[in-house]
Each structure stands twice: as C-alpha cells, then as structure tokens.
Amino acid sequence: MKKLRLATLWLDGCSGCHMSLLDMDERLLDLTASIDFVYSPLVDVKTFPEAVDVTCIEGAVSSTEDERQLQTVRKRTGVLIALGDCAVTGNVPAMRNSCGVDQMLASVYCQREAINPQIPATGLPTLNNHALPLHHFVKVDLFIPGCPPAADNLFAALSAVIDGRAADLRLNTRFGA
Numbered sequence: 001m002k003k004l005r006l007a008t009l010w011l012d013g014c015s016g017c018h019m020s021l022l023d024m025d026e027r028l029l030d031l032t033a034s035i036d037f038v039y040s041p042l043v044d045v046k047t048f049p050e051a052v053d054v055t056c057i058e059g060a061v062s063s064t065e066d067e068r069q070l071q072t073v074r075k076r077t078g079v080l081i082a083l084g085d086c087a088v089t090g091n092v093p094a095m096r097n098s099c100g101v102d103q104m105l106a107s108v109y110c111q112r113e114a115i116n117p118q119i120p121a122t123g124l125p126t127l128n129n130h131a132l133p134l135h136h137f138v139k140v141d142l143f144i145p146g147c148p149p150a151a152d153n154l155f156a157a158l159s160a161v162i163d164g165r166a167a168d169l170r171l172n173t174r175f176g177a
C-alpha cells in the first residue's frame with residue numbers, strides 16, 4: 001500500500017502541539033506503517049515538498065514569512081489540519097493583538113529589561129499587526145483544538161485520514177478563505 005505523505009509545520013506556536021505528536025508514544029510506530037514524514041521540525045528536510053497528502057500546522061500566522069509558508073503549504077497539500085488552539089483561534093499569539101506591534105515589542109524588549117533595553121535591529125520577523133488563525137488566510141480542512149491538543153484526538157484524526165474517512169470529517173469542518 002502506498003504510504004501517506006505527512007508533513008508538520010511550526011508557525012507562531014510554542015512547540016507544545018508537536019509535543020502532542022510525540023505523546024502518541026508507541027502509536028507513532030503503528031502510524032509509520034502507513035505514513036512517511038516528508039517534512040517536519042522532527043525530521044531534517046529543509047524545503048517543503050510537493051504532493052503532500054496531509055499537513056498538520058501548529059501556531060498562528062503572525063508574520064509575512066508565516067503567510068508565505070502557509071500559502072506554499074496549502075498549494076502543495078491535500079488535507080490541511082489546524083493543529084491546536086493557536087492555529088484554530090489565534091490563542092496565545094493573538095493576546096498581543098489589542099496593543100499593536102510597536103507597544104508589544106517595547107514591552108518585551110525595553111520595559112521589562114534592566115540591562116541595555118532596546119528593540120533588536122536585526123533578527124526579528126516582520127510581524128503583522130495581528131496574529132490570526134490559519135483559516136483567515138487559507139482553506140482549512142480539519143480543526144483539532146486544544147492547548148495542546150490531546151494526543152488521542154490527533155491519533156484519531158490521523159487514523160481517519162489514513163482510513164479514508166477524512167472526507168466525511170471535512171464535510172463537517174472545512175472552513176476558511
């Protein structure tokens with residue numbers, strides 16, 4: 001049987017959702033019988049490949065680089081899964097939305113820093129005014145909420161995709177741009 005090509009992507013999140021992937025424990029071994037990890041922070045692949053069957057995305061969209069990556073992934077992915085509350089609602093990254101980028105940066109780098117307070121001149125992403133969930137930018141096929149999402153729910157969703165039951169789930173949950 002042809003293996004399903006699975007990718008995971010980490011946008012503006014804390015990596016906790018990827019920890020839930022690992023929390024599937026020995027069930028990961030079961031999944032590897034049906035799945036190839038073709039791109040992920042967990043594997044050493046630098047470029048997002050073509051023809052990916054399923055991509056799980058952790059984190060909100062907070063920068064122009066996040067937007068660029070998300071659009072590329074959407075074009076190259078069959079089933080796109082918003083993994084965790086940051087991807088589903090904005091959650092923690094969106095807590096800055098009410099104060100604006102400049103005030104948030106000043107708060108983080110200047111107001112709480114006793115030694116040499118300053119906003120770094122380089123190395124920061126170009127932040128959007130708001131951190132937003134994935135469906136504000138692209139169509140999302142499945143939503144797995146939770147902070148972090150339960151490993152059981154993640155395993156159930158991936159099993160459904162492998163078994164070809166994802167189309168039924170998508171009918172109920174597909175949403176977005």
Ligand code: SF4
Pocket residue numbers: 012013014015016017058059083084085086087091092146147148149
């Ligand atoms: S949903 Fe929770 S665990 Fe996942 S990236 Fe956001 S803050 Fe972290």
